[in-house]
Amino acid sequence: MTALTLENINKSFGDVHVLKDIDLRVETGEFIVFVGPSGCGKSTLLRVIAGLEDASSGTVRIGGKDVTTTPPAKRGIAMVFQSYALYPHLDVEGNMTLGLKQAGEAKPVIAERIAMAAKMLSLEEYLKRRPSELSGGQRQRVAIGRAIVRKPELFLFDEPLSNLDAALRMHMRVEIARLHRELGATIVYVTHDQTEAMTLADRIVVLRDGRVEQVGSPMALYNDPDNRFVAGFLGAPSMNFLAAGPLGAPGATLGIRPEHLCAAHGGRLRGTVTHVERLGGDTNLLVTTDADATLTVRLFGQHDHRVGEAIALDYDPARAFAFDAEGRRLRP
Amino acid sequence: MNTARRNPLNTVAAHAALITWTVIALFPVAVILINSFKARKAIFREPLALPDADSFSMIGYQTVMKQGDFLLYFQNSFVVTVASLLLILLFGAMAAFALSEYRFRGNTLMGLYLALGIMIPIRIGTVAILELMVETGLVNTLAALILVYTAQGLPLAVFILSEFMRQVSDDLKNAGRIDGMSEYAIFFKLVLPLVRPAMATVAVFNMIPIWNDLWFPLILAPGEATKTLTLGSQVFIGQFVTDWNAVLSALSLAILPVLVLYVIFSRQLIRGITSGAVK
Numbered sequence: 001m002t003a004l005t006l007e008n009i010n011k012s013f014g015d016v017h018v019l020k021d022i023d024l025r026v027e028t029g030e031f032i033v034f035v036g037p038s039g040c041g042k043s044t045l046l047r048v049i050a051g052l053e054d055a056s057s058g059t060v061r062i063g064g065k066d067v068t069t070t071p072p073a074k075r076g077i078a079m080v081f082q083s084y085a086l087y088p089h090l091d092v093e094g095n096m097t098l099g100l101k102q103a104g105e106a107k108p109v110i111a112e113r114i115a116m117a118a119k120m121l122s123l124e125e126y127l128k129r130r131p132s133e134l135s136g137g138q139r140q141r142v143a144i145g146r147a148i149v150r151k152p153e154l155f156l157f158d159e160p161l162s163n164l165d166a167a168l169r170m171h172m173r174v175e176i177a178r179l180h181r182e183l184g185a186t187i188v189y190v191t192h193d194q195t196e197a198m199t200l201a202d203r204i205v206v207l208r209d210g211r212v213e214q215v216g217s218p219m220a221l222y223n224d225p226d227n228r229f230v231a232g233f234l235g236a237p238s239m240n241f242l243a244a245g246p247l248g249a250p251g252a253t254l255g256i257r258p259e260h261l262c263a264a265h266g267g268r269l270r271g272t273v274t275h276v277e278r279l280g281g282d283t284n285l286l287v288t289t290d291a292d293a294t295l296t297v298r299l300f301g302q303h304d305h306r307v308g309e310a311i312a313l314d315y316d317p318a319r320a321f322a323f324d325a326e327g328r329r330l331r332p
Numbered sequence: 333m334n335t336a337r338r339n340p341l342n343t344v345a346a347h348a349a350l351i352t353w354t355v356i357a358l359f360p361v362a363v364i365l366i367n368s369f370k371a372r373k374a375i376f377r378e379p380l381a382l383p384d385a386d387s388f389s390m391i392g393y394q395t396v397m398k399q400g401d402f403l404l405y406f407q408n409s410f411v412v413t414v415a416s417l418l419l420i421l422l423f424g425a426m427a428a429f430a431l432s433e434y435r436f437r438g439n440t441l442m443g444l445y446l447a448l449g450i451m452i453p454i455r456i457g458t459v460a461i462l463e464l465m466v467e468t469g470l471v472n473t474l475a476a477l478i479l480v481y482t483a484q485g486l487p488l489a490v491f492i493l494s495e496f497m498r499q500v501s502d503d504l505k506n507a508g509r510i511d512g513m514s515e516y517a518i519f520f521k522l523v524l525p526l527v528r529p530a531m532a533t534v535a536v537f538n539m540i541p542i543w544n545d546l547w548f549p550l551i552l553a554p555g556e557a558t559k560t561l562t563l564g565s566q567v568f569i570g571q572f573v574t575d576w577n578a579v580l581s582a583l584s585l586a587i588l589p590v591l592v593l594y595v596i597f598s599r600q601l602i603r604g605i606t607s608g609a610v611k
Contacts, residue, residue, distance in 0.1 A: 052506050073512030085503035089525055102512035146507075158503075 002064065003028040003186040004049065004154055009058035011044055011210075018044050020210045022058070026188065031180050034190045035197040035233070036207035042190045043158055045207070049188060050156050051075050063153045073102070075154075078147035082159040084139045086131040086146075093127040096146045103150075113149040120179065121145050137168045144176075148183070157189040161196065173199060194234050198222070206230050228327035231255050237284060237296040242269075244322060246291060251322035251330045258284070258298035260319045263305075267314030271295070273305050287311055361587065368392050368580035375576055392577030395568075396585065399578070401556070405564035410589060412474055412560060413542050416481035417535050423482070424489025424534065425497075425527070429519050431490070432497040433505070443494065449487030454480065455547060465552055472555035480548050485538040496530035497523060532600035539597070543590045561586050 004026040011019035018041045026032050034042040047053040049060060051072035060068050067075045078099075086095050093114060100110045118124045121141045131139055140160060147155055157176075161169045177200055180187055191197055197204050198218045206213040206221065206229070214226045218234075225231035231239050237258045244254040247268060261269075271289035285297040285305055297313060305311065322330040366382060367375045374387030381387070396402055431443050454461075461480060462471075470476040500523050508518040524531070549563040565582040568575040 047506075050506075050510065052509065072506075072510045077510065079507070079510050081503035081507060083501055083503045085501060085507040087504070087507070087522065089521070098513075099511035146511075 001028045002026065003030070003062065004188065005059075005061040006045075006049070007059040007061075009045070009048060009060070010056045011041075011048060011053065012056050018210050019048070019055070022210075022212055024205065024212070024215070026186060028186055029184050031187045031189065031200055031202045032205060033197040033201035033203075034188065034205050034207055035192065035194060036213075037233070038192055040207040041210040042192075042207050046079075046156055046158055046188060046190045049154070050077055050079050073099075076152050077154045077156055078150045078152040079156040079158065080140075080143045080147050080160045082162055084131070084143045084163075086139060086142055088131055091128050091130055092123060092134070092142050092145075095131065095142055096149050099146065099150050110149075113151070117145040117148045120148065120182070121175075136164055137172065140164065140172060141175075144179070148179070153186065155185050155187045157187065159191055160189075161191070162193070169196075176200065195236060198234065204234075206233060225321065226329050228253060228255065228323045228329070231321055231323075231329075237298060239321075240293075240295045241323075242289075242293055242295075243291070249317065249320065249322060252325040253323040253327075255321035255323060256295075256315050257319070258296040259300070261295065261297045261313050261315050262299070263297075263303075263311055264314035265312055267312035269295070269313040269315075271311060271313070273307055273309045273311055276305055276307060278302065285311070287313065364580050364583050364587075368577070368584040370577075372577055375580075389577070392575075392579075392581030393585075395575060395578040396581045399567070402561075402564060402582070402585075404557070405559050405561045406585075406589070408474060408558055409543060409561040409586075412477045412481065413539060413590075413593070415474075415478045416485065416542050417538060419478065419482040420485035420489050420538055421531055421535060424486050425493050425524060425531065426519070427486070427490045428493035428497050429523060432494045443490075446490045447487055449483075450491060454484045458547070458551060462551055470552075472553050472558050474553065474558055476552045477548055477558075477560070480552065481538075481542045481545075485534075485542070488537060489534045492534055493527060493530055496527045500526050528600050532597040535597045536594060539590065539593055543586075 002025050004024070006022050006024040009019055009022040010017070022045060024032075034045060036042050044053060048055045049062075051060075051067065051070060055068065058068075059066060062075055062077065087098065090098065096114055096117060097110050100113065105113075114127070118127060121144060123138070123141055123145055126134060126138060126142075131142065134142065140163075143160070160176075161172050164172060173196060176189075179185075180200075189196075189200060201218055203215060204218055204221055205215050208229055214221060214230045216224075221230055222234055225234070228241065232241070232255075235257060239255045239257050240261070242254045242256070244251050247254055269287075269289050271287040273285050274288050274294070275286035277284040277286075280302070281300070283299045283301070283303045283305070285299065287295045287297055289295060295313065322332075324330055363379065367379060369383045369389065369392075370387045371389035371391065374381070374383070374389075378387075383389075427446060431439060431446075465471045465476045470479070504522055504526075505518050508522050513521070544562055545560075546562045546566070549558075549560040553559070554563065561582070565579060565586070568578040568582065
């Protein structure tokens with residue numbers, strides 16, 4: 001079943017056209033991630049789905065119903081914000097129950113939902129605390145709890161982890177993935193962090209300048225990008241781009257992932273190591289080639305390269321990507 | 333850690349400046365208070381001496397209590413001040429919310445128009461206001477004063493509050509919308525508590541001039557039943573003879589209620605419940 005359908009969504013703020021002809025179908029139970037650089041319109045699109053912004057044109061359907069003109073509270077959605085946006089004057093329980101009370105749910109139903117959400121997010125001890133007495137991670141869990149108790153048809157997450165530190169972010173990422181499995185809920189998740197996108201999504205929607213660049217599963221986008229933007233945006237360290245001509249490759253630009261480069265005597269690319277990052281599991285090299293391009297090389301395991309050392313690199317042409325002058329992918 | 337704060341010389345200098353200012357500010361108030369408890373002759377003989385057994389006298393307070401209806405004046409001043417403040421805060425906050433929250437045509441123009449009142453003193457329009465009050469039959473009512481003071485206070489209130497409301501997190505308001513709160517509920521339950529310090533600032537700024545005003549009570553409501561405290565005190569100041577005991581006592585009494593209001597508002601100024609709710 002289709003949980004969310006976007007048809008021809010356009011949005012302008014005055015003269016600025018921020019969303020351009022967006023079409024998308026999200027199936028029930030799917031985890032969809034909108035990803036893109038800042039200013040690409042991903043948050044605006046989420047707010048259009050939530051009903052916090054009106055689309056300039058186009059139709060939003062949630063669960064088959066046209067909700068283009070329905071107010072946010074009646075759309076069957078719940079949203080988790082980057083800044084948590086907890087009600088400062090209410091305790092944790094008050095924060096989670098407010099929406100249900102507004103919707104006129106019966107008291108036993110509310111109590112049962114709170115118990116369920118508190119257990120799921122291990123918030124039982126904190127129900128009587130104010131948001132100001134909680135840590136960042138706990139606040140974010142309360143914000144997620146507030147969304148869960150509404151039992152929405154669609155969860156919307158607006159960069160929920162960007163305010164957390166790295167360790168907590170990793171932890172919450174796993175939590176969110178677990179919640180998605182347990183609830184079987186449909187989730188639309190906005191982030192600028194490609195790691196979050198890759199690890200969480202069933203399907204990723206890559207946006208740039210208000211347009212959808214490509215939609216697909218993380219591995220499909222990684223292994224088979226439609227254009228240079230998608231190829232460069234996903235994957236860390238990001239893909240290397242080289243002028244194709246001197247290498248005798250087709251198209252204008254050749255894209256090679258850092259892990260597909262290897263040190264080889266007599267390799268096609270010659271250069272000097274300018275920086276070495278030792279991560280234990282991997283070693284990343286920054287290499288300036290003789291043609292003055294900078295390449296990132298990802299070597300697995302620990303290697304004994306030194307800054308200033310001359311190095312020859314090679315790649316497998318079958319795993320390289322060719323792009324034309326406009327950045328479109330040239331498929332063999 | 334800030335080194336300027338740790339330097340003892342800086343601490344001493346800062347405290348010296350603050351103490352000097354406090355003494356200058358409190359001196360007239362102290363003189364009024366001290367002399368209100370002295371006999372008339374003692375006031376002129378040694379204005380700065382504390383009242384002793386010889387010079388102590390409650391004559392001023394007795395005159396104030398006997399002459400005129402001071403309790404009523406107190407009540408009038410209190411009603412006018414509190415009602416005006418309530419209206420200023422309510423309408424000012426509502427206008428500020430609309431200006432800061434909603435995108436509509438002419439938003440900026442409307443904001444400028446509302447702020448114009450900060451630059452134009454309302455007293456320039458006294459004659460027109462008086463005519464208006466005569467036409468509407470509001471002369472010699474407290475309502476006339478409340479209306480004028482509300483109009484006088486609104487521009488600054490809208491200006492200050494809209495700046496503060498712009499800083500209230502959009503996410504918080506949107507969370508309320510998704511939870512099904514009405515715009516009024518968002519305004520009263522989410523936004524107002526967060527701008528409480530700004531509301532207190534506006535209240536304090538408006539309270540003192542309203543309480544002390546002599547101009548509009550004299551022109552719009554000089555009747556015995558609607559006299560405010562400041563106007564009422566004028567009966568003791570004559571062209572040839574001034575009953576200083578009574579004037580000083582009346583002024584001393586007039587300080588008290590406004591002091592209480594100030595304490596209430598300034599506690600709000602200091603308190604902030606917003607910390608931690610929105611990162």
